[in-house]
Amino acid sequence: MMYDFTLFKKHDDDADIDCPFKLGRIAQKKKAIERFFEKVEGASWDEGCITISKQKLSSFFAESLQGITHSLKEIFTKCLNIKFILLVGGYSESKILQKHVIDKFGDKCKVLCPIRPQEAILRGAVEFGRKPHLVASRKSAFTYGVRVSRRFDKSKHKAEKKKINKDGEWCRDIFMKLVESGEDVGWDETRTFSLYPTQADTKMMNYNFYCTKKGNPKYVDEEGIEKIGCFCLHSPNTKRGLNRELKLNIKFGFTEMTAEGVDLDSDQTSSVELDFMRN
Incomplete structure (x- = not known):
């Protein structure tokens, strides 16, 4: 029956779909088959076939x-x-x-x-x-982001997200958006973001990456958000404390995107490949 429907959807006309013999036998145990269609609008029984009108077919x-x-x-x-x-x-x-x-x-x-x-x-x-270069851009199926911390603001952030260290109060688990669901992304395009440490003397920075179907998530632990990768970046030179800058470069390739972090004070780098064409 599904095969018949596949054929008839190609035409803008009434459709006659053969009723399988076994289905007919099961139906007749309850009542005559034509009686099943007495109160059905747009469908009728005609000598072994279910006839669906053009108007009813269009409504599907x-x-x-x-x-x-x-x-x-x-x-x-x-x-x-x-x-x-x-x-x-x-x-x-x-x-x-x-x-x-x-x-x-x-x-x-x-x-x-x-x-x-x-x-x-x-x-x-x-x-x-x-020839991937023939495709100028693609639509991102998901929103991708990285987990970061920001200065805590009680008017914007959840109280339970607050963490305190010797350099102040911070809001953890913030979803920093890298690309949004439905956004056009160019083939071989690179996007650059700046990140900074939340502790002046830290020599190792960890970055986790996430994806979701949501357009504007706020925190990485919200429902429907999945962790898809991570990397650790060494930052041995701590002289500039919180002013040390990390450049995060997101490069979109064939079916993946590469996240590369560069510590500008030491030229240390780290990277991870993330699945961009997810199912």
Whole structure:
């Protein structure tokens, strides 16, 4: 039945789906099969087939079409120079989807669908592996961040997050965002951030990295946040105390990103590779 539905979604017409013999036998133990459809709108029984009307079939796609429309409208509000919409994947074979996208956005750009749209995804993955530079940017599926501490502010921070050392009061476990979910990230792009120690005489700084589907998390121990890596950085020269600067360079590659820390006073470095194309 699912296979039949896959075939019929390619057409904008009534659909006749064969009822499996075993399903028919089970149904007939309760009552005649046609009676199951007496009060069902848009579906009927016709000599071994379940007939679904064109209007009913279209209603199955209403929620997804609404979501697609909303997403595309958001993209167009960013004033990008979009000339084409390319429909790929099994769903794109649906005439209902194709007609909907053309009706909604055909006046803004051309809507294209390959002959074998599912194969287009596989080909795209292969081409990306061979020639990653052809992909100018990607959408980050997650929000990525690093755990840091900041000067404690009782008006902003949770009381239980306060820690005290000889250099003052600090708020621990703050999620410092490196890239946000849905943000465009350029291939081979590098982003640089500045970090500082929270203790003047510390000679070892530990940095943990996290990811989440949330857009703006505040602390790394919130629900739905996962630790994905860490590194330790030596900082042997403590003369400048809290003013010592660490440069954190985040470089985005093929399916990963590299986090590299550089202690500017000693030129000590440390790095870790993090999964960027997570499932």
